[in-house]
Amino acid sequence: MxxxxxxxxxxxxxxxxxxxxxxxxxxxxxxxxxxxxxxxxxxxxxxxxxxxxxxxxxxxxxxxxxxxxxxxxxxxxxxxxxxxxxxxxxxxxxxxxxxxxxxxxxxxxxxxxxxxxxxxxxxxxxxxxxxxxxxxHGTDPVTRADAAPGDVIAVAGPLGAAAAGLAQLEQGTRVAPAAIDLFLRPQPRIGAGLEAALHGATAMMDLSDGLARDGARIARASEVRLAVESALVPVHEAASFTAQTMGVDALAWALGGGEDHHMVACFPRESAVPAGWVIVGVVEDGSGLTVDGAAPTVSGWDHFA
Amino acid sequence: MxxxxxxxxxxxxxxxxxxxxxxxxxxxxxxxxxxxxxxxxxxxxxxxxxxxxxxxxxxxxxxxxxxxxxxxxxxxxxxxxxxxxxxxxxxxxxxxxxxxxxxxxxxxxxxxxxxxxxxxxxxxxxxxxxxxxxxxHGTDPVTRADAAPGDVIAVAGPLGAAAAGLAQLEQGTRVAPAAIDLFLRPQPRIGAGLEAALHGATAMMDLSDGLARDGARIARASEVRLAVESALVPVHEAASFTAQTMGVDALAWALGGGEDHHMVACFPRESAVPAGWVIVGVVEDGSGLTVDGAAPTVSGWDHFA
Missing domain, CATH: 3.30.1330.10 (PurM-like, N-terminal domain)
Structure with a gap:
């Protein structure tokens, strides 16, 4: 042809x-x-x-x-x-x-x-x-560089599904097809970014390499520390189910798995965070990204490197 | 790294x-x-x-x-x-x-x-x-679709050098290095297109597949005939020299060789053609592209297909 x-x-x-x-x-x-x-x-x-x-x-x-x-x-x-x-x-x-x-x-x-x-x-x-x-549309572009100490960190959707889908494909299992679908066809809510901009987001990116690594990029660009609390991180239920079945830790997928493509953004205060977003931590003086106050252990998501 | x-x-x-x-x-x-x-x-x-x-x-x-x-x-x-x-x-x-x-x-x-x-x-x-x-910059985009009978056809630079350069590379000879250079690094005069637009060009494209084939594209898009006169077609001197040495017809390269990337454009009258452009024919009622009144023989540039 x-x-x-x-x-x-x-x-x-x-x-x-x-x-x-x-x-x-x-x-x-x-x-x-x-x-x-x-x-x-x-x-x-x-x-x-x-x-x-x-x-x-x-x-x-x-x-x-x-x-x-x-x-x-x-x-x-x-x-x-x-x-x-x-x-x-x-x-x-x-x-x-x-x-x-x-x-x-x-x-x-x-x-x-x-x-x-x-x-x-x-x-x-x-x-x-x-x-x-x-x-x-009426806002300045939101870069990664303007997060400030005192900001809160929020994500626009539940994490870890794409990693759970990839794990199933790699192991040839199919315990949570929804996660496989989300790996093959990521479903970030397009428009969440504009919504965040209109709500005064100070820094933003979409999660392509996982919250731990992408959050560290915002920290570096903004010259701040992103302090994430693991208990706050929303784990996609298909990731939880897959992890349970496989006997692994779903949080590792939520923090370290890439390809979810949901937005992560910093907002100047809690009240600025749009409905449907989930606060996962705060911005502090310092550098890098911490999970529960410590540098994230690599072991949890090393296999996504 | x-x-x-x-x-x-x-x-x-x-x-x-x-x-x-x-x-x-x-x-x-x-x-x-x-x-x-x-x-x-x-x-x-x-x-x-x-x-x-x-x-x-x-x-x-x-x-x-x-x-x-x-x-x-x-x-x-x-x-x-x-x-x-x-x-x-x-x-x-x-x-x-x-x-x-x-x-x-x-x-x-x-x-x-x-x-x-x-x-x-x-x-x-x-x-x-x-x-x-x-x-x-102050003009409408010039498409391929608005050439009209009575327009003249002009090109912004001499043709055939890239084809002559390719022929030398394929044969492992180096009789006209300038042509080889023009094949590896095409040198269309960027700005000639804007100049043509400001002079009222009715249709335009850059020559990537040769005047015969690209001209036929303008003919099809504009529903006209492009009548090219071979004696008017400017042949690059490095193409002439290469052709002479190889014993082939430089006009075939000028009409059929691609990659020169010079502009070809149609203008409503001769006086509209900017200095430095060379008139190569006229636009007529009809369809397709002719060279000296006949459909171009494929043989001349078949090897570029």
Whole structure:
């Protein structure tokens, strides 16, 4: 099948956006932007970030779209459009490619986000690079750098499900399918980031490498200490159930597991934390991230390194 | 070397832009945009689009940047920023990666374009995906779709050099190094596209697949015929010299060779064509592209298919 033929099948399945002034088919797309542009890029590489035996094309499309939407949301901005570059072996099934488009659409359509352009190419393995575009809506971008002592730390959703899903896939068990689904198709609540920005969040990011490591990134950027209390960390019930069945500690997944993509943010006071967010600790003078007052022991989530 | 260590070496070599409000290091970058955003994505894949034995890292960085800048210029827009995704094998030399950054900078810096963000990942081969961002400056984007009968067709630079360079590399000869250099580092005049837009260009694109095929794309999008006169087509002197030495027809390279990345545009009348552009034909009622009144014979540039 020629590239033109493939594009003719692929393009109609892609999500569209009201922000599109001119879509694909020319040298470049044109997108209307209100205010500053927020832009982020994330790749997904076969055998590095996904496995063909675990993920459908739609799962890969969903995940790479959602990771990028979460990055825009994590700035307190509103995603509008994606550019999608897809390199793949010549023998990649057309059905896989169309399923990939479906996953992009399923992730993007509820948020009014469209794929406005991209590129297709050959490669030895599937490599996807997505660039997400967004715009701020009345707030400054929320970086990682402005958390201050006295702030509270909160997360926008329960943690550990993606790690529990990965553990099941790696062990070939299926005790909590909901966790597997959340590993294959992360479900951060897109819009939580804008909500946090409107509530005065001082620092924010989405959790792609786990609360312990990502929280330490906020601590470093803001030159503060993030003091997390383990008893406050919301553990996803599918992670708890999986951990119980496997005889492991679900908290290790909640603190150390990546890929949940929920927002973690700091707020200047408890009363600023939006409904539905869970406070997990406080910001203090100092550096790094502590759990119950101590440096987190590596053992709990070392296997996610 | 860790990803953080690599980024610490890589990032300072990248070009910067005045449009950057917030650079890399957070979930997303923030770029100021004046008016509509013009966005384009192009990939370069090892062994598909470049070979390690022919191209340095800087050559690859230059080429993928320049392809993307040309796409933005081809809309009559001004490029401002790039997002760069780079996937590579673990054993890729750090020097290659830093050289790649140097090539990005060398291509971008003269145009005030910066790399504002991106992603690094592992892969079986080097895969680069670049998304270029730009903005219109007082003109509407120039698409491929508005050429009209009576327009003249013009190109912004001499053609065939990249094809002549590729031919030399494939044959292991080096009769015209300037052509090899232009294949490895295409030199479209960035800004020619904006110039054409300001002169009222009706349709435009950059020549990545050769005048014959790219011109046919304008013909299809505009529902007209592009009638090219071969005697008018400017052949790059390094292509002429290479062709003479090899005993082949330089015109085939000028019409059929890709990768020159010069602009081709249609203008409503001869007097609208900017200085330095060369008129190569006229737009007529009909469809497709003709050379000297006939469909171009495939034989001349079949080997570029």
């Amino acid at each position: 020629s590239e033109d033929d493939l594009i003719a099948l692929f393009a109609p399945r892609l999500p569209v956006t009201d922000a599109e002034v001119l879509g694909s088919g020319d040298d470049a797309a044109v997108v209307s932007v209100d205010g500053d542009l927020v832009v982020s890029t994330d790749m997904a590489v076969q055998d590095h970030d996904f496995r063909m035996e675990w993920s459908t094309g739609a799962d890969v499309g969903w995940r790479v779209a959602m990771q990028n939407l979460a990055d825009i949301d994590a700035m307190g901005a509103v995603p509008t459009a994606l550019e999608v570059a897809l390199a793949m072996p010549r023998d990649t099934e057309v059905e896989w490619v169309l399923s990939f488009a479906d996953g992009l659409r399923e992730a993007c359509e509820p948020h009014g986000v469209g794929v406005v352009g991209g590129d297709l190419s050959g490669a030895a393995q599937i490599v996807v690079a997505v660039t997400a575009l967004g715009e701020t | 860790s990803e953080d260590d690599l980024i610490a070496l890589f990032a300072p070599r990248l070009p910067v832009t005045d449009a950057e409000v917030l650079g890399s290091g957070d979930d997303a970058a923030v770029v100021s945009v004046d008016g509509d955003l013009v966005v384009s994505t192009d990939m370069a894949v090892q062994d598909h689009d470049f070979r390690m034995e022919w191209s340095t890292g800087a050559d690859v960085g230059w080429r993928v940047a320049m392809q993307n800048l040309a796409d933005i210029d081809a809309m009559g827009a001004v490029p401002t920023a790039l997002e760069v995704a780079l996937a590579m094998p673990r054993d890729t030399e750090v020097e290659w990666v830093l050289s790649f950054a140097d090539g990005l900078r060398e291509a971008c810096e003269p145009h005030g374009v910066g790399v504002v963000g991106g992603d690094l990942s592992g892969a079986a081969q080097i895969v680069v995906a670049v998304t270029a961002l730009g903005e219109t």
